[in-house]
Amino acid sequence: MTFANFKYLARLLAELGVLLGLYLLGGQLVAWFGWPIPGGVMGLALLLVLFALGWLQPAALQRGAGMLMAEMLLFFIPALMSLLDYGALLRNDGWRILLVIAVSTLLVMVVTAFTVEWVCRRSLRHES
Amino acid sequence: MSLEPMPLFWLALTLLAYLGSRWLYRRTGRYLLSPLILVPAVLLAIAVPLHTAYAEYSRDTHWLMAVLGPVTVAFAIPIWQQRRLLARHWKALCLGMLMGSTASIASSWVLARLLALDSSVSLSLLPRSITTPFAMPLAQQLGGVPELTAVFVMFTGVLGAVFGGVLLRYLPLRTPLARGALFGVGAHGAGVSRAREVGGEEGSVAGLVMVLTGLLNLFAAPLLTMAL
Numbered sequence: 001m002t003f004a005n006f007k008y009l010a011r012l013l014a015e016l017g018v019l020l021g022l023y024l025l026g027g028q029l030v031a032w033f034g035w036p037i038p039g040g041v042m043g044l045a046l047l048l049v050l051f052a053l054g055w056l057q058p059a060a061l062q063r064g065a066g067m068l069m070a071e072m073l074l075f076f077i078p079a080l081m082s083l084l085d086y087g088a089l090l091r092n093d094g095w096r097i098l099l100v101i102a103v104s105t106l107l108v109m110v111v112t113a114f115t116v117e118w119v120c121r122r123s124l125r126h127e128s
Numbered sequence: 129m130s131l132e133p134m135p136l137f138w139l140a141l142t143l144l145a146y147l148g149s150r151w152l153y154r155r156t157g158r159y160l161l162s163p164l165i166l167v168p169a170v171l172l173a174i175a176v177p178l179h180t181a182y183a184e185y186s187r188d189t190h191w192l193m194a195v196l197g198p199v200t201v202a203f204a205i206p207i208w209q210q211r212r213l214l215a216r217h218w219k220a221l222c223l224g225m226l227m228g229s230t231a232s233i234a235s236s237w238v239l240a241r242l243l244a245l246d247s248s249v250s251l252s253l254l255p256r257s258i259t260t261p262f263a264m265p266l267a268q269q270l271g272g273v274p275e276l277t278a279v280f281v282m283f284t285g286v287l288g289a290v291f292g293g294v295l296l297r298y299l300p301l302r303t304p305l306a307r308g309a310l311f312g313v314g315a316h317g318a319g320v321s322r323a324r325e326v327g328g329e330e331g332s333v334a335g336l337v338m339v340l341t342g343l344l345n346l347f348a349a350p351l352l353t354m355a356l
Binding site: 045051064069072111120 | 198204224274282307310314343
């Protein structure tokens, strides 16, 4: 391994370590306060505070955060394999479940897009 | 079962299938070869004939899901980077997310009841339009099955990325804001990658809205549990 490679790897691990540390700290904090939110969300809030205070730049976490988000699929594939235990459910109710997902997804998209478009056009008209 | 796979067999297979599918998808760009579809398909094609139970599969691989926690923390970056966009258009985006999330939860619930789906399935369907790292803890809070929710989230992403492209062709949407929000609220991660192909601004809006919608849903969870 070359020195540049080693430096890159060390940097990546350090960034992942910061994200992991914030996640664990967030988990501790919500447990102390007894708040009904996941530790990761508290960690997200802490990271936003660090950015706002200027103690940390987003660029400083670019490699680690970029890797986590780019490979996010890998991290939830194990949950998808729960299908192994739900064969009967899918055979019996699969089409109904898909129907709910399809209709509801279309509805969400139309409602969201028209709401945003409507508010935008309204504010444009008020400006002009 | 008769066939006892080596320790870490499923982990190795998962990683291999993931890397292979990512490589194939990058080379060909074919949607059916994307890891979201191909990896579960390959793994199921091997696990089902072997009569593998989920517990057995997840013994090797469950720690991969633990990484979703730090992923949530990393979501602070798109929020911070797009804070000017959010400051300028917060009214449109917040209202859009609120209406979209309400439509998602209400329509899932009503449709699931109409089609007489089991209540644990119905509850697991409620968070399906938000990104997995938020959807799984939300399912837990609502009394659904987080793993089942992850499956529904995947179906939503696969369908939503296709539907979104079709809707853009027929809906009279003039602002990139509306086009991006459509993907971010409706189809989370899969929608964000599709929105990036539509345009740079659409992609940024979708990424921001995806994270904020997840947060909004999580904070609304106590209200939702009261209502149910």
